[in-house]
Amino acid sequence: xxxxxxxxxxxxxxxxxxxxxxxxxxxxxxxxxxxxxxxxxxxxxxxxxxxxxxxxxxxxxxxxxxxxxxxxxxxxxxxxxxxxxxxxxxxxxxxxxxxxxxxxxxxxxxxxxxxxxxxxxxxxxxxxxxxxxxxxxxxxxxxxxxxxxxxxxxxxxxxxxxxxxxxxxxxxxxxxxxxxxxxxxxxxxxxxxxxxxxxxxxxxxxxxxxxxxxxxxxxxxxxxxxxxxxxxxxxxxxxxxxxxxxxxxxxxxxxxxxxxxxxxxxxxxxxxxxxxxxxxxxxxxxxxxxxxxxxxxxxxxxxxxxxxxxxxxxxxxxxxxxxxxxxxxxxxxxxxxxxxxxxxxxxx
Numbered sequence: 001x002x003x004x005x006x007x008x009x010x011x012x013x014x015x016x017x018x019x020x021x022x023x024x025x026x027x028x029x030x031x032x033x034x035x036x037x038x039x040x041x042x043x044x045x046x047x048x049x050x051x052x053x054x055x056x057x058x059x060x061x062x063x064x065x066x067x068x069x070x071x072x073x074x075x076x077x078x079x080x081x082x083x084x085x086x087x088x089x090x091x092x093x094x095x096x097x098x099x100x101x102x103x104x105x106x107x108x109x110x111x112x113x114x115x116x117x118x119x120x121x122x123x124x125x126x127x128x129x130x131x132x133x134x135x136x137x138x139x140x141x142x143x144x145x146x147x148x149x150x151x152x153x154x155x156x157x158x159x160x161x162x163x164x165x166x167x168x169x170x171x172x173x174x175x176x177x178x179x180x181x182x183x184x185x186x187x188x189x190x191x192x193x194x195x196x197x198x199x200x201x202x203x204x205x206x207x208x209x210x211x212x213x214x215x216x217x218x219x220x221x222x223x224x225x226x227x228x229x230x231x232x233x234x235x236x237x238x239x240x241x242x243x244x245x246x247x248x249x250x251x252x253x254x255x256x257x258x259x260x261x262x263x264x265x266x267x268x269x270x271x272x273x274x275x276x277x278x279x280x281x282x283x284x285x286x287x288x289x290x291x292x293x294x295x296x297x298x299x300x301x302x303x304x305x306x307x308x309x310x311x312x313x314x315x316x317x318x319x320x321x322x323x324x325x326x327x328x329x330x331x332x333x334x335x336x337x338x339x340x341x342x343x344x345x346x347x348x
Contacts, residue, residue, distance in 0.1 A: 001343050003129045007078075009114030009121040010086075015075040016125035018132060021061060022348070023069030025135065032056065032131040036076075038332040039127050041323075044172065046188050048323045051080050056128045074128045078121070086113045091309040092316045096297030103308050115298075120234045120326060123333045130336020133343045137208075140346065144339045146204035146331050148175050149290055151184035152191070159203045159288065174331050192324035197296035199235075200327035202334045204289055206342050209276065211267070211284035213345050221280025222287065222345055229341040230291055233333055235326055238292035242275025257285070282345070291334055298322040 001021055007014030033055065040054040041047050054076055061072030090112045093100035098118040102110045110116050134144060145165035149156050157176040159165060168174040175181035184200070191198045214222035223241055230239050247255055250273075257269035269285050276287035300318055307314040323329065 001129075001133065001340065001348060003126070003340065005117075005122045005125050007076075007122060007125070008111040008116040009078070009119030010116075011078060011111065013075045013077045014122050014125045015059075015073065016129045018061070018072040018074075018129045020348070021067050021069070021072045021132065022136065023067055025067040025132075026065055027058075027062060027067065027132065028135060031135065032128060035127050035131045035134075035332045035336070036124065038169070038174075039124060039329050041329070045192070046173070046185060046323075046325065047329060052076075052078065052124070054124050056125075072132065074125065076124045076128070089316060089318060091307050092314055093305050093308055094297055094316065094318065095303050095305055096294070100306070100308065108308070118234065120323075120330075123233065123330070123336075126233070127332050127336045130332070130339045133336070133339035133348075136348055137339055137342055137346075140208070142206060142208040142342060142346075144204065144206050144335045144342065145169060146174075146202050146335050146338070148173070148181070148184065148327055148331060149201045149203035151200035151325060151327055152187045152198040154180060154184045154187060156180050156184075156203075159205055162205070162207045162286075165205065169331075173328055188325040191295075195300040197299050197322075197324045199293050199295040200325065201290050201292045202327060202331055204291070204334050204338050206276075206287040206338055209282050209284070209287055209342065209345070211282055213282040214277070214280050216280040222277045222282055223280060225345050226287075226289060226338065226341040229337040229344075230289070230334065233291075233330070233337050235293045235296070235330065236291045236334075237294045239289060240292075241277060241287075241289045243273040244275075244290055247273070287342075289338075293327050293330060296323050296326055 002019050004017045036054045041052055056074040056076050059073040059075055061068055061070050102118055147165055147168045164176050168176055173181045188198055227239050230236055255273050257271050257274050259267055259269055262268050272285045275289060276282055276285040298318055303316045305314050305316045
């Protein structure tokens with residue numbers, strides 16, 4: 001399946017066109033709405049005050065409750081926009097945001113309101129596409145689940161089994177260790193009080209993938225396929241598979257995953273430092289990775305920047321409603337990207 005996102009943060013709607021959806025799939029709209037609600041803004045003080053229902057409206061690709069095989073199009077309306085918040089600073093590039101790069105790339109014709117097409121608002125449509133992908137994967141015995149692994153240096157317990165991750169999905173703040181989660185929330189609120197923001201990381205696992213998927217070549221290896229989906233998510237700045245950067249602190253005897261044959265005759269590994277991938281090919285263990293997300297660039301602190309219209313130095317004091325941290329709302333977004341990547345890896 002291939003997806004195309006459309007819309008802008010302060011336009012009438014955002015949406016997605018998902019091509020290659022198998023025909024005959026009975027969409028579970030409650031499951032889709034569950035993921036949409038996990039990402040939705042305005043749920044508590046940890047998020048932007050913007051409130052959106054984020055109910056997807058299917059415009060094509062479904063007939064009598066089942067997918068038709070035609071492109072599946074879903075639209076999510078924008079109902080709580082305050083575009084005037086951006087008029088005063090329309091020519092001032094927000095440091096860390098895509099404003100300047102987009103201005104150059106599109107000759108200044110891009111929608112500047114709330115980041116336009118570069119806004120995290122478009123991840124609402126991505127979550128819809130990923131929720132459909134999850135339902136396709138479920139038919140093949142594959143499950144995707146994630147949790148917050150850290151916020152501003154405060155770490156959650158490491159991911160090991162699927163069931164605790166599924167339990168974390170039902171929490172407003174999806175962590176495995178609630179005490180660590182409370183300290184993360186305090187750090188977010190402290191940054192908010194300082195007119196600032198914080199970043200963090202999300203750990204995700206794809207459980208049930210068979211061994212032998214992928215290839216070592218360019219465009220075919222499992223890490224590459226997943227990375228292209230993950231880096232398409234706004235704010236993702238690093239992706240690490242398995243032990244990730246910790247490999248640099250290990251000896252081979254620690255990093256290698258000893259193999260054995262279990263009672264069912266299946267080959268398993270005693271640990272999973274490789275993250276379920278060897279040589280760009282899945283090895284039958286859970287495919288695991290961690291993404292690092294930058295702090296929200298839209299902050300209310302005074303910052304130095306440039307006036308793009310005058311081509312001169314300027315000072316920015318940003319108003320408006322912004323997330324002091326995007327990590328907790330991004331958990332279902334990362335799951336969605338992983339689900340879509342898993343579908344491609346499996347040839348769906």
